[in-house]
Amino acid sequence: MLPDLITAVPGPESLRLAGELRRYESRNVTYLAEDWPVFWERAEGANVWDVDGNRFVDLTGAFAVAGLGHGRAEVVEAMTKQAGKLLHGMGDVHPTRLKAELCRTLSEMTFERWGAGVGKTVLSNSGFEAVETALKTALLATGRPKILAFENGYHGLGYGALLGTGFEKFRKPFESQLSDLTTWLPYPAAGDGLDELRGGLAAVENGSIGAVLVEPIQGRGGVVLPPEGFLKALRTWCDEQGALLIVDEIYTGFHRTGSLFACEHDGVVPDLICLGKALSGGFPISACVGKAEVMDAWPESTGEALHTSTFLGHPVGCAMALEALRLHRDVETAQMVEDSGQRLEKLLRELEMPFISEVRGRGIMWGVELDSGERAMGIVMDLLRAGYLALPGGPEGKVLCFSPPFGIGEEELRGAVGVIGKA
Ligand SMILES: Cc1ncc(COP(=O)(O)O)c(C=O)c1O
Secondary structure, eight states, X not given: OOOOOOOSSSOHHHHHHXXXXXXXXXXXXXXXXXXXXXXXXXXXXXXXXXXXXOEEEESSHHHHTOTTOBTOHHHHHHHHHHHHHOSOOBTTTBOOHHHHHHHHHHHIIIIITTTSOOEEEEEESSHHHHHHHHHHHHHHHHOOOEEEEETTOOOOXXXXXXXXXXXXXXXXXXXXXXXXXXXXXXXXXXXXXXXHHHHHHHTSOTTOEEEEEEOSSBSTTXXXXXXXXXXXXXXXXXXXXXXXXXXXXXXXXXXXXXXXXXXXXXXOOOSEEEEOGGGTTSSSOEEXXXXXXXHTTSOOXXXXXXXXXXXXXXXXXXXXXXXXHXXXXXXXXXXXXXXXXXXXXXXXXHOOOTTEEEEEEETXXXXXXXXXXXXXXXXXXXXHHHTEEOEEESTTSOEEEEOOOTTOOHHHHHHHHHHHHTO
16 A cells, blocks of 8 residues: 655654653654654554655665564564563573574574574673673683774674774763774675685684674664675684584564575575564563573573573563564465565666665665765655655664565555655
């Protein structure tokens, strides 16, 4: 369904609420301008309604969380049933049946499916926490505190995750409290990037690195696809060095790139995989899953976990994740990504405009690189006024990023790309 004609964005109620946030929320959190944001009221499928009654088509999947669609009925039912039974458990003390089932299912869908034995899980709430669990695991398993990460990589903003987040702007204000343990390499671009990568790896002090932290495709970095063989080269280097390979699939996981996990395109089995976002389709739950022998670097609990949190293994989140994972096992889900992804790719590639320097992506994760961040923001605003929600990405904000719900229709995609075509 194409968006309705939108007359005033943001509408009066959004503007009123923006005033409240200006007064009561810390001023760094929500970007507030005369024409931004709209306040969401409800959502269904690929549609979002704001508090002024405007309907938008969501090209972001709400940060790539809603791959299965906003308010997917099966997931909502699982959530509602669970909420009526048990709203909170004691994650690491007296846990729920659902936590055990989710850990088993994650093992089945990752390491067991890859023929690499059992995977063991630590659950958490946000994506950055899964990354921090992986970094702690790598330190325990290798005894080496140093890590290798990539420029413009995004792994979240907690102090631990900032060890690997390669955006200067997020690190700079807190640098005095960050330890200098990271070797940074450029994320290789398609083409001859692999040679540069090999050169960079060769310059690293032998045996010094405990973990390589990497996204199979950079998401917030602006949908950057590495050359073929990138993950394989990292896998080989990690094996030679005795370092662990941590693949951050918080963005790319759960069919976003066409396969269940993006590392599967390269046939690479990581030591640890970080999952979040689409894991539950909307509840803040994340997971670090690792090969059993690596995860067993953690000592057995004798009554107090070294790493846990109040809401670990939240029953509602686990129930939603189990249902979402069931839907991801359905072949129809992968087919939907293939169909919608191909449609989106075709439409984007047909755009012939002098300010577009590259169209790139995989599955239903696409980026259109433009000549400037101002141009990208201008188009994001055009899209908003026409009823489409989109976001710019990349270090200079000049990539239009698309990660819509998998079921988005051809008409909506055509409508959105049509707005870009008129820019
Ligand atoms: C690849 C990747 N890792 C980690 C994170 C951090 O997740 P969260 O914002 O849930 O902490 C993100 C968020 O965008 C991400 O894209």
